[in-house]
Amino acid sequence: MFADSTESAKSILDTLEVFKQPYIIQEYVETGATDIRALVLGDHVVASMQRKASKGELRANIHSGGKGKKITLDPDTEYIAVKSANVINADICAIDILKGLRAYVIEVNVSPGIQGLTEATKMDIAHKMAEFLYEKTKEYKAMRTHKDYKKVINELDEKEDEFLANLSVKAGIIKLPESVTKATKFKPDDEVVIKVEKGKVVIKKHDIEI
Numbered sequence: 001m002f003a004d005s006t007e008s009a010k011s012i013l014d015t016l017e018v019f020k021q022p023y024i025i026q027e028y029v030e031t032g033a034t035d036i037r038a039l040v041l042g043d044h045v046v047a048s049m050q051r052k053a054s055k056g057e058l059r060a061n062i063h064s065g066g067k068g069k070k071i072t073l074d075p076d077t078e079y080i081a082v083k084s085a086n087v088i089n090a091d092i093c094a095i096d097i098l099k100g101l102r103a104y105v106i107e108v109n110v111s112p113g114i115q116g117l118t119e120a121t122k123m124d125i126a127h128k129m130a131e132f133l134y135e136k137t138k139e140y141k142a143m144r145t146h147k148d149y150k151k152v153i154n155e156l157d158e159k160e161d162e163f164l165a166n167l168s169v170k171a172g173i174i175k176l177p178e179s180v181t182k183a184t185k186f187k188p189d190d191e192v193v194i195k196v197e198k199g200k201v202v203i204k205k206h207d208i209e210i
Helices: 006-018 073-086 115-121 126-147 148-159 178-184
Strands: 034-041 044-050 066-072 092-099 101-111 166-172 171-175 190-198 199-206
Touching: 034 073, 034 115, 034 126, 044 073, 044 115, 044 126, 066 115, 066 148, 073 092, 073 101, 073 166, 115 126
Parallel strands: none
Antiparallel strands: 034 044, 034 092, 044 066, 092 101, 166 171, 190 199
16 A cells, blocks of 8 residues: 555554554655566576556556566666575575665565566576576585585685685675785786686786786
């Protein structure tokens, strides 16, 4: 229910109180009757759509008549979606976001419907979820059978040239911990060579040959 004034809100709450109904009050965020749904698998948004409410309706849900279209999230919004999933330790979930002057997460859905997202993105969402679960199962089995798993982690923590840390990624830019910067002894004007592949970044000082 939407209240367009304080008086309207009081009237709605009075009615709910009479019928002893629980309620949650949420600030209205103007988005032009649109919202965003992002599907997170692990640490990645694999599909996202913008939903537009039908005429005369403010809720953009597909089952309420909303229509979806494929979009690509900006880095900050993608980060918010992934972080929201990580907060509840969900490997698979859909994040619903309102984007006004800033982004607001309004729901984290651990049992999302995929029909609307599949139609909007033209992607085989079910297949992507199945692939993800298959890979996670292999990782889990490998970890369970690795008797020295904790020993490996401890040894990695003790090495001077290797670090265990959480990456900070903001606006698509990776920021390394201060301890890493100190260990490299890089200077602000140093010219470096950066080699990148999935899950790996190698940065080394560029030696100019004369």
